[in-house]
Amino acid sequence: MSRRWMGIAVSGAKAVLVTAVEEAGKPLEIVADDTIDLHSGDRAEAYKIIHDKVSDRVAHNKVNDVFIKASAWTSGMKLAHLEAAELRGVVIAAAGTSAKVHTVSSAQITKTFGKRKFEDYVKDDSFWPPNISGVKLRSGSRPAALLLIAARD
Amino acid sequence: MGNLLSKLTIGSFVGAGHFGHVHEGDDPVHGKVAVKQIGRKAGDDDAQWDARKAGAQEEAQNLKKAQHRNVVTVHHYVEDDTDELILYVMEFCEGGSLAKPYEAGPISIDEMRSIATDCLSGLCHLHANQMLHRDIKPGNLLRDARGRTKLGDFGLVTDRIVQGYGSPGDYAYSDHMAPEVLQGSPTSPKTDIWATGVTFYRLLNGKEWHDEHSPGMPAVFAGKFADKLRWLPHVPADWRRLIRSMLRPDPADRCQTVHAVEKGVAALSVYPVWDCAVNTGRVTWRRKKGTRTHHVVWERSDAKRSTWRAWSEPTNGVGNTRAMGGTAKPIAEKTAYGQLVKFFLEQT
Numbered sequence: 001m002s003r004r005w006m007g008i009a010v011s012g013a014k015a016v017l018v019t020a021v022e023e024a025g026k027p028l029e030i031v032a033d034d035t036i037d038l039h040s041g042d043r044a045e046a047y048k049i050i051h052d053k054v055s056d057r058v059a060h061n062k063v064n065d066v067f068i069k070a071s072a073w074t075s076g077m078k079l080a081h082l083e084a085a086e087l088r089g090v091v092i093a094a095a096g097t098s099a100k101v102h103t104v105s106s107a108q109i110t111k112t113f114g115k116r117k118f119e120d121y122v123k124d125d126s127f128w129p130p131n132i133s134g135v136k137l138r139s140g141s142r143p144a145a146l147l148l149i150a151a152r153d
Numbered sequence: 154m155g156n157l158l159s160k161l162t163i164g165s166f167v168g169a170g171h172f173g174h175v176h177e178g179d180d181p182v183h184g185k186v187a188v189k190q191i192g193r194k195a196g197d198d199d200a201q202w203d204a205r206k207a208g209a210q211e212e213a214q215n216l217k218k219a220q221h222r223n224v225v226t227v228h229h230y231v232e233d234d235t236d237e238l239i240l241y242v243m244e245f246c247e248g249g250s251l252a253k254p255y256e257a258g259p260i261s262i263d264e265m266r267s268i269a270t271d272c273l274s275g276l277c278h279l280h281a282n283q284m285l286h287r288d289i290k291p292g293n294l295l296r297d298a299r300g301r302t303k304l305g306d307f308g309l310v311t312d313r314i315v316q317g318y319g320s321p322g323d324y325a326y327s328d329h330m331a332p333e334v335l336q337g338s339p340t341s342p343k344t345d346i347w348a349t350g351v352t353f354y355r356l357l358n359g360k361e362w363h364d365e366h367s368p369g370m371p372a373v374f375a376g377k378f379a380d381k382l383r384w385l386p387h388v389p390a391d392w393r394r395l396i397r398s399m400l401r402p403d404p405a406d407r408c409q410t411v412h413a414v415e416k417g418v419a420a421l422s423v424y425p426v427w428d429c430a431v432n433t434g435r436v437t438w439r440r441k442k443g444t445r446t447h448h449v450v451w452e453r454s455d456a457k458r459s460t461w462r463a464w465s466e467p468t469n470g471v472g473n474t475r476a477m478g479g480t481a482k483p484i485a486e487k488t489a490y491g492q493l494v495k496f497f498l499e500q501t
Contacts, residue, residue, distance in 0.1 A: 034412055035416065036415075036416075036419075037416055037419040037420060038419065039266075039270070039418075039419045040419065040420060040421070040422070040423065041263075041266075041423045041424070049270055049419075052222070052274060053274065053415070056221075056274065056277065056278060056281075060277075060278070060281035060282075
C-alpha cells in the first residue's frame with residue numbers, strides 16, 4: 001500500500017517541501033517539490049503566514065507522514081541559527097495539523113541509512129537517479145528528499 | 154415526522170450580485186449570517202428552473218470541499234416551500250467587501266500584501282481542490298471581523314456567465330477576462346491568476362486612477378494590457394513586475410500557479426508605506442517617519458502644466474517645514490510623473 005510522505009528542510013527564511021509517494025519495492029516517486037519563503041517584514045506575522053501555508057500544503061498533498069530535519073547544536077551559534085530553529089518549530093506545528101510528524105537528526109540518518117555523511121549523499125549526483133522517480137527534483141531540495149529516502153530504510 | 158422548518162430569519166439588504174440579492178440573516182446555530190437568495194426568473198419554465206435548482210444544489214455540495222480560512226463558508230442550502238427561491242446561508246463578513254475601499258482610493262502596500270496573501274491562500278485552496286473561482290474582483294473579496302480577507306461568490310459562476318462580462322451591464326470588469334477567454338477558450342487556473350492580477354492592480358491604484366488609466370479590453374485583445382498599465386508613481390517596481398507577470402497575454406508565459414505568485418508576494422517590499430488619495434486633477438501622499446510627517450502633492454489638472462511638491466513637517470506641529478523636492482515651474486505631466494517615480498524610489 002502506498003503512502004504519501006513529505007520531507008521538509010528548513011533554513012532561516014524558507015522551507016523546502018518535497019512530497020513523494022512511498023511504495024515498497026519502487027523508487028520514491030516525487031510528486032511535488034516547492035519552496036515556501038518567509039515573508040519579508042515583521043517576523044511574527046511572517047511566522048503565522050508560513051504556518052498557514054505549510055499546513056495547507058500538507059493537507060492539499062494528502063500527506064500521511066512528514067519528516068523534518070531536527071535542529072542541531074553547532075559551535076559558534078549565531079542569530080541565524082536561532083531564527084532557523086524558531087521557524088523549524090513553526091513548521092513542525094503546522095505540519096502536525098494534518099499529518100504525523102517525525103523529526104530526524106543527521107546522526108540518526110547516518111546511523112540507520114548509510115555509511116557516509118548526510119551531506120555526502122546530498123552532493124553525490126550518482127546516488128539520486130536509482131532512488132527517485134517522478135517530477136524533477138531541484139538540487140537544492142535534495143536534503144528534504146534524503147529524509148524520505150532514509151525513512152524507507 | 155412533519156415538515157422541518159428552518160428558524161432562519163432574513164434581515165436587511167446587503168447587496169446585489171449576479172445571482173440575486175444578499176441579505177443579513179439570523180440563524181439559531183451560526184448567529185449572524187449572509188443569505189444569498191436566488192429566485193426563479195420570470196422566463197424560467199419548470200424544466201429550466203428545476204435544472205437551475207439541481208445545478209445550485211450540486212454546487213452547494215461542491216462548496217463543502219472549499220472550506221478554508223480564506224474562503225467564505227457556506228453553512229447550508231435551503232429551498233423555500235413556494236418553490237420559487239433558493240437560499241445559500243453563508244458566513245457573514247463584518248468588514249464587507251473590498252469594493253468600497255477600492256472606490257475610496259489606493260490601498261497601501263503593507264495592507265495590500267496582507268490582502269494578496271489571504272486572497273492567494275484561498276485561491277490556492279480552490280485550485281488544489283480542482284475548483285475555479287472565475288469571478289475575482291474587489292467586490293468578491295470580503296473581510297471578516299478580524300480583518301482577514303476571504304474569497305466569496307465562487308463556484309456559482311459558469312463559463313457562460315464569465316463570457317457575459319462583455320455585456321454592457323458588466324463592462325466595468327471586462328478587463329478581468331483573460332485574452333484566451335475573450336478568444337473563446339475555457340476558464341482555467343491561469344485565467345483566475347489573470348483576474349487576480351487585475352484585482353491587485355485595481356486595489357493598489359484605486360478606482361479613480363484605474364478608471365482614468367486602465368487600457369481596458371482593447372489592450373487585452375491586443376495582448377498589450379500589462380505593458381500599457383499606468384501605475385501611481387509610489388507603487389514600487391517589484392509590485393509592478395509581479396502583477397505584470399500575472400497579466401502576460403500568453404498563458405504559457407503567465408505565472409503558472411498560485412504558488413508561484415505567492416512566492417513573489419513573500420518577497421515584495423512593504424516599506425515605505427504611503428497613504429495616497431487620488432482626486433480629479435490632484436494626487437496626494439502622506440506618511441509618518443520618525444517625528445515628522447512627509448507630504449507630497451501632485452497637481453495634474455492640466456496635462457501640459459503639471460506641478461508637484463514634497464515637504465516634511467513635525468508631526469506635533471512644533472518646528473520647521475523642510476522642502477524635499479518638487480517642480481520650480483509647471484511641466485508636462487509625463488515629466489512630472491517620471492520625477493515622482495524617481496522621488497518615491499529614493500525614499501527610505
